[in-house]
Structure formats: C-alpha cells, structure tokens
Amino acid sequence: MTLRNGWEMVVGLEVHTELKTATKMFCGCANSFGSEPNTSVCPVCLGLPGSLPVLNERAIELAMAIGMALHSTIAPSTFHRKNYFYPDMPKDFQISQYDLPINLGGYLDLPDGSRVSIERAHLEEDTGKSTHLGGSGRIHGADRSLVDYNRSGVPLVEIVSGPDIRSSAQARAYVVELRGILIATGASDGRMEEGSLRIDANVSVRQADAPFGTRCEIKNLNSLRSLQRAIDYEAARQVDLIEEGGTVRQETRHWDENVGATSTMRTKEEAEDYRYFREPDLVDLAPDQSWQDRVRAQLPPMPAERRSTLRARISEPVPTVLDAVEVVIDLGLDPFVHAALDRGVEPALALARAANELAGDLDGTSRLAAAAFCDTLLMEQRGELSATQAKTVLAELLARGGDPRDIAALMGYEQLSSDSLGSTVAGLIEEFPDEWTRYRDGDEKLAQFFIGQVMKVTKGQANGKAVVAELRARR
Amino acid sequence: MSSPLRREDVAHVARLARLTLSDAELDMFTEQLGQVLEHANDMASLDLEGVVATAHPFGLINVVRDDVVRPSLERDVVLAMAPDSQDHRFAVPRIMGESP
Ligand SMILES: [Zn+2]
Numbered sequence: 001m002t003l004r005n006g007w008e009m010v011v012g013l014e015v016h017t018e019l020k021t022a023t024k025m026f027c028g029c030a031n032s033f034g035s036e037p038n039t040s041v042c043p044v045c046l047g048l049p050g051s052l053p054v055l056n057e058r059a060i061e062l063a064m065a066i067g068m069a070l071h072s073t074i075a076p077s078t079f080h081r082k083n084y085f086y087p088d089m090p091k092d093f094q095i096s097q098y099d100l101p102i103n104l105g106g107y108l109d110l111p112d113g114s115r116v117s118i119e120r121a122h123l124e125e126d127t128g129k130s131t132h133l134g135g136s137g138r139i140h141g142a143d144r145s146l147v148d149y150n151r152s153g154v155p156l157v158e159i160v161s162g163p164d165i166r167s168s169a170q171a172r173a174y175v176v177e178l179r180g181i182l183i184a185t186g187a188s189d190g191r192m193e194e195g196s197l198r199i200d201a202n203v204s205v206r207q208a209d210a211p212f213g214t215r216c217e218i219k220n221l222n223s224l225r226s227l228q229r230a231i232d233y234e235a236a237r238q239v240d241l242i243e244e245g246g247t248v249r250q251e252t253r254h255w256d257e258n259v260g261a262t263s264t265m266r267t268k269e270e271a272e273d274y275r276y277f278r279e280p281d282l283v284d285l286a287p288d289q290s291w292q293d294r295v296r297a298q299l300p301p302m303p304a305e306r307r308s309t310l311r312a313r314i315s316e317p318v319p320t321v322l323d324a325v326e327v328v329i330d331l332g333l334d335p336f337v338h339a340a341l342d343r344g345v346e347p348a349l350a351l352a353r354a355a356n357e358l359a360g361d362l363d364g365t366s367r368l369a370a371a372a373f374c375d376t377l378l379m380e381q382r383g384e385l386s387a388t389q390a391k392t393v394l395a396e397l398l399a400r401g402g403d404p405r406d407i408a409a410l411m412g413y414e415q416l417s418s419d420s421l422g423s424t425v426a427g428l429i430e431e432f433p434d435e436w437t438r439y440r441d442g443d444e445k446l447a448q449f450f451i452g453q454v455m456k457v458t459k460g461q462a463n464g465k466a467v468v469a470e471l472r473a474r475r
Numbered sequence: 476m477s478s479p480l481r482r483e484d485v486a487h488v489a490r491l492a493r494l495t496l497s498d499a500e501l502d503m504f505t506e507q508l509g510q511v512l513e514h515a516n517d518m519a520s521l522d523l524e525g526v527v528a529t530a531h532p533f534g535l536i537n538v539v540r541d542d543v544v545r546p547s548l549e550r551d552v553v554l555a556m557a558p559d560s561q562d563h564r565f566a567v568p569r570i571m572g573e574s575p
Contacts, residue, residue, distance in 0.1 A: 054540045085491065148564050
C-alpha cells in the first residue's frame with residue numbers, strides 16, 4: 001500500500017521470540033508449551049522469597065547465535081529488574097537486559113536487496129499467562145483473572161530493528177527472513193500462532209526526507225496478517241489526522257484484528273515508570289572469545305546463503321519456481337530438494353513437490369527419508385507414477401514413512417512400472433492390429449486411441465507421456 | 476546534591492505499586508523514606524574520584540547452569556499457597572488496565 005500525497009511510513013519492529021531451551025531462563029523447570037497449568041513452576045519462577053535465579057547456559061548461546069546471524073557485536077552485558085505490578089509477573093518485576101544488551105548493532109538483508117539495521121537483541125524472561133473471566137472478554141470488565149505460571153521465566157530474546165522499514169510488505173519480509181534465521185539457529189520453532197513469535201511495531205509518518213514524525217507503538221501483533229494490516233491502518237490513521245490539522249500523540253495502541261483498527265491503550269503521560277535497577281542476584285555476562293568461537297562454529301548456513309545456493313542450481317528461474325524456492329527456504333525443506341537434484345530429479349518437480357506436498361505436512365517430514373522422497377520423484381519422472389499417484393505416495397510416506405515402492409504396490413500402482421506398461425501396450429497392439437498399423441504408418445491421432453485403451457486397462461492410473469514413449473519405442 | 480523526597484514522589488511510587496495510602500501514612504513514609512535516601516546520600520560526601528562503579532561485591536562473571544530439567548513443585552502444594560484458585564490456576568481480583 002502506498003500512502004497518498006507523498007507521505008511515507010517509517011516503521012521499526014520489536015520481535016520477541018521464545019527460545020527453544022529444555023528449561024526456563026533462571027530455573028530448571030521444563031520450558032514446555034501446552035502442559036497442564038501450573039505444573040512447570042518452582043520457587044524461582046513463582047517469585048517466592050529467598051529463591052535465587054541462575055542463568056541457563058543454552059539460552060545465552062542461542063541469544064549469541066541470533067546475534068551472530070544478525071551480524072551483531074557480542075558485548076559484555078548485565079541484567080536489570082523492570083518493576084511493574086501485574087499478576088502475570090509474580091515477582092512484580094521482570095528480569096531483562098537494559099542499557100547493556102548481549103547483542104549490539106547488526107543488520108538483516110532481505111531477499112529484495114534492502115537492508116534493515118538491528119539496534120540490539122537482548123535476553124529477558126517471559127511472563128505468565130492470564131485468562132480473564134466475565135465481562136466482555138476484553139480485560140476491562142472482567143470479574144476475575146486466572147493465572148498460569150508455566151510460561152513465567154521462559155527465556156526470550158527481543159530483537160529491535162532500526163526505523164528502516166518503509167512499507168508493510170517490507171515489514172512482513174523482515175519478519176519472514178528473521179523467522180527463517182531463528183529457525184535455522186535452533187533458537188525458535190517460529191510458530192506465531194502458538195505465540196513463540198510476538199511483534200510490536202513502532203509506526204510514524206513523514207513527508208519524504210523530512211525528520212521522523214511522532215511514533216505510536218502497536219502492541220502484540222501475533223500473525224503476519226495482523227502485522228501488515230495494523231501497520232497500514234496506523235499509517236493511514238496518522239496521515240488522516242495530520243491532514244485534518246491534528247497532531248499525532250506518542251502513545252501505545254492496541255490492534256483489534258476483528259475490528260481492523262488500532263485504539264489507544266495508554267498515552268505517554270500514563271506511560272509506566274519501570275524504575276529499572278541492576279538485578280543484584282545475577283553477575284555480569286561477558287562471553288569470552290573461545291565461548292563465542294564455539295557458538296559460531298556450530299552456526300548452520302542462514303536462509304540468505306541457502307537461498308542463493310538453491311537458486312544457483314535452477315536453470316530456469318521462472319516465477320512459480322522462484323516462489324517455490326522461497327517456501328522451501330522459509331520452511332527449511334531445502335535438504336530434500338538438494339538430495340533430489342543430486343539424484344537427477346528436474347528442479348521444477350523437486351521444488352513443486354517440496355513446496356506443496358512436504359510443506360503441507362511439515363510434522364510428517366521428520367518421518368520422511370530423503371532417499372524415499374527422491375525415489376518417489378524419480379518414479380514420477382520416469383512415468384511409473386502419475387502426478388496424482390506420486391502425491392498419494394508422498395502423503396503416505398509423510399503420514400507413516402516406509403518404502404515408496406511398497407506403498408505403490410500396496411496402492412495397486414505396480415502395473416505402471418515400465419515393465420508392466422510395456423506388456424500392457426504389447427497386449428493392446430495384438431488386440432487392435434488395424435489401429436496399430438495406421439499408427440505405425442504415421443497417423444498420430446491413433447496415439448490418443450491407445451492412451452485411452454491403456455487408461456481403461458489401468459483404471460486411469462497410467463501416465464499419458466509414458467504411454468506415448470512406449471508406443472514410439474515400438475513403432 | 477539531590478532534592479529532598481517530596482510527598483508527591485511517595486504518592487507516585489505508591490500508585491505504581493497499587494497501594495492506597497492515607498494522608499497520615501503518606502506523611503510517615505515521606506519522612507521514613509527520606510531518611511533512607513539521606514543515608515544513601517552520605518556517599519556523596521566521600522571522595523570517589525577514580526573509583527569504578529561497582530554493581531556487585533564479587534568479581535564473578537558468566538555464572539551459568541546446564542540446560543537440564545529438574546523436578547518442579549507439586550501443583551496442589553503450589554495452589555494451596557494461593558489465597559484463591561480456580562481450574563488449576565491462581566485466581567486474582569479483576570485486573571485493572573493492560574499488561575505493560
Ligand atoms: Zn521454575
């Protein structure tokens with residue numbers, strides 16, 4: 001969306017990602033999504049008096065890995081208490097990095113060639129989860145609230161971008177690329193719908209090259225769709241306001257996905273006073289060079305590199321194929337595609353089956369051996385399986401694993417192997433000698449007749465191209 | 476060096492902590508907290524030229540633990556400590572305003 005009358009939006013994003021550790025940030029309670037309420041709690045994450053936090057080494061290493069992937073400087077850092085009174089934080093403060101974050105600076109390059117600067121990526125702990133009963137469902141008017149502290153103390157990294165984003169589409173591309181990095185580093189599963197990625201957007205508008213305008217912060221955008229819609233709505237609201245002679249107030253706004261609008265949560269005057277001070281129960285964090293080197297050595301290739309590696313293997317970069325590359329990189333399915341290309345599968349076929357069939361059952365890919373994926377695609381490419389049959393075999397492999405040949409046989413597809421197709425065609429030639437003679441003498445229309453006969457015999461499971469190839473071979 | 480603690484400051488901090496103080500309490504805490512701050516202010520009378528700011532008495536860094544799960548508390552024990560619970564969750568009075 002372009003803003004009218006030469007207005008330009010200026011957007012910076014704060015992305016919060018839960019880290020995929022076994023335990024919480026400061027205690028040994030399991031970091032597990034979806035367990036029974038209040039079963040993963042202890043004196044530390046309940047904020048009971050006398051309990052002491054101890055840093056989780058894995059959380060620090062994942063935070064460093066994120067920083068390294070974003071070209072940040074790993075810096076000596078400290079922890080602070082962010083004080084506020086809210087029942088989802090049982091200590092009445094959240095431990096967070098404040099003026100000295102673990103990752104300083106950096107940047108993220110997007111597929112369209114633009115670069116978004118990174119200001120910082122720091123560690124903090126998540127809060128508990130409250131459910132509000134009664135009233136309208138929104139917090140105001142609820143009669144009481146129920147709190148589950150399983151999530152309290154789960155490690156988070158907050159990644160703060162510079163105000164470099166100029167459109168909602170670019171904001172979306174930034175989050176998608178960042179999500180790919182978080183998945184690649186093993187820091188996150190990237191599941192926005194489960195809340196493991198949460199986004200706040202700072203939005204302002206200005207005339208091109210004018211100084212930045214007053215910004216509003218939109219809280220808790222938890223899907224790519226909400227992110228794009230909220231940014232577009234908010235920028236348009238600010239332009240309307242200014243053109244009508246008003247001024248934008250610096251405030252925190254809430255996005256309502258159902259209404260499709262943002263509304264004031266609190267103004268700058270009401271802003272919380274967090275009274276940050278150093279967390280006296282934690283010592284400084286200063287990863288030395290050898291610790292950093294160990295983490296860096298374990299970094300896998302990031303999406304940008306994997307994207308260019310995969311693109312380099314594609315001779316015909318048409319839009320559908322390039323779209324499939326994006327899906328495959330985004331979902332980390334490229335190892336399957338590389339394996340298939342190594343075995344001689346056509347790039348377009350390998351990418352299509354990965355971007356559609358594998359992407360449609362991501363959980364199933366853990367059961368799918370790369371060799372089975374390649375075998376299935378080669379059978380399809382040789383005409384032993386039709387496209388529909390190949391998809392059915394893949395679905396079965398994703399659901400239960402196994403050998404594609406066994407599955408094809410079980411499904412009754414075996415008559416389509418080149419041997420059985422050959423004998424089917426041979427039988428039809430004997431059965432229809434006149435038609436065969438006319439075909440052999442150059443009447444190509446008779447190919448359709450034979451394809452029809454083969455389809456009848458095989459109950460529609462044959463591959464037309466393979467039948468023609470078989471006919472030509474016998475001409 | 477610093478201005479003395481004002482009654483409004485105490486009222487502000489009390490509001491952040493969602494505490495309701497009577498006028499008499501406000502006067503008392505302004506006095507008491509003022510004394511604490513004054514004591515901290517004694518530092519200003521020392522010559523600290525060249526002394527590096529210290530946040531922790533020990534020179535330790537990088538104190539970490541392995542990412543290994545340890546048993547959590549029994550839920551029944553945990554919820555028994557709460558004034559009220561419902562559906563295995565802590566029940567609290569109606570929340571005013573949104574989470575920061
Ligand atoms: Zn715990």
